[in-house]
Amino acid sequence: GAGVSQSPSNKVTEKGKDVELRCDPISGHTALYWYRQSLGQGLEFLIYFQGNSAPDKSGLPSDRFSAERTGGSVSTLTIQRTQQEDSAVYLCASSLNRPGGFDQPQHFGDGTRLSIL
Amino acid sequence: AQKVTQAQTEISVVEKEDVTLDCVYETRDTTYYLFWYKQPPSGELVFLIRRNSFDEQNEISGRYSWNFQKSTSSFNFTITASQVVDSAVYFCALSEARDTGRRALTFGSGTRLQVQP
Numbered sequence: 001g002a003g004v005s006q007s008p009s010n011k012v013t014e015k016g017k018d019v020e021l022r023c024d025p026i027s028g029h030t031a032l033y034w035y036r037q038s039l040g041q042g043l044e045f046l047i048y049f050q051g052n053s054a055p056d057k058s059g060l061p062s063d064r065f066s067a068e069r070t071g072g073s074v075s076t077l078t079i080q081r082t083q084q085e086d087s088a089v090y091l092c093a094s095s096l097n098r099p100g101g102f103d104q105p106q107h108f109g110d111g112t113r114l115s116i117l
Numbered sequence: 118a119q120k121v122t123q124a125q126t127e128i129s130v131v132e133k134e135d136v137t138l139d140c141v142y143e144t145r146d147t148t149y150y151l152f153w154y155k156q157p158p159s160g161e162l163v164f165l166i167r168r169n170s171f172d173e174q175n176e177i178s179g180r181y182s183w184n185f186q187k188s189t190s191s192f193n194f195t196i197t198a199s200q201v202v203d204s205a206v207y208f209c210a211l212s213e214a215r216d217t218g219r220r221a222l223t224f225g226s227g228t229r230l231q232v233q234p
Contacts, residue, residue, distance in 0.1 A: 105164040
C-alpha cells in the first residue's frame with residue numbers, strides 16, 4: 001500500500017525477552033520517526049532518522065532501546081530484556097522533511113501493540 | 118523546552134452541535150509548526166492540518182476550522198455540525214525548526230471527543 005506499514009500489529013512476549021518491531025515508511029520519505037503511546041505517558045518521541053545523518057536518539061528511554069534504518073528505508077526498533085513498563089503502542093511515522101526545509105506532515109502507521117507479560 | 122497543553126480530557130456533544138478543542142503551546146523558538154491529528158478508534162493517527170508560525174490566517178476546511186493566535190499561544194480546532202464519525206481522540210502537536218533539523222513532534226495529551234447520535 002501507499003501508507004506507512006508496521007509489523008507485527010500485535011506482539012505479546014514475556015518479560016526479559018527481546019523484541020523487534022519493523023517499519024516500512026512511505027516510499028521517497030527521507031525522514032522516519034518512532035514514537036511510543038502509553039496510557040500514563042501519552043505520545044512520546046523515541047528516535048528520528050533523517051537521510052544519511054546520524055539519528056537523533058534523544059528520546060530513547062534507556063539503553064535497552066535501539067533502532068536502525070537500513071538503506072534509508074526500512075527501520076527496526078529493538079527492545080532488549082523487555083520490562084512490563086515497555087508495554088505500549090509503538091508508532092512509526094515518515095515525512096518528506098529535508099534539513100532546512102519547511103516541516104512536512106508526518107504520516108503514521110497503525111502501530112504495533114506490545115504487551116509484556 | 119516545548120510543551121503542548123490540551124486541557125480538555127474528554128468532551129461529549131450531541132450530533133449537529135459545534136465543538137471547539139483547545140490547544141495551548143509553549144516554545145522559545147520564533148519558527149515552529151503546529152499540527153492537529155485525529156486518532157479514531159481504529160488507532161491510526163490521521164493528519165488534519167499544519168500551520169507555520171508566520172501564518173496566522175485562520176483556516177476552514179469543510180466542517181473543520183482552526184484559529185491560530187500567537188498572542189495567546191493557542192491553536193484551537195472547531196468542528197461545526199458534529200457527526201458521529203467525528204468521535205475520536207484529537208491531538209495537537211508542535212515541532213520546532215531548529216538548526217539540528219530535528220522535527221520530532223511534541224504532542225498534547227489529547228482530547229477524546231464523543232459525538233452522540
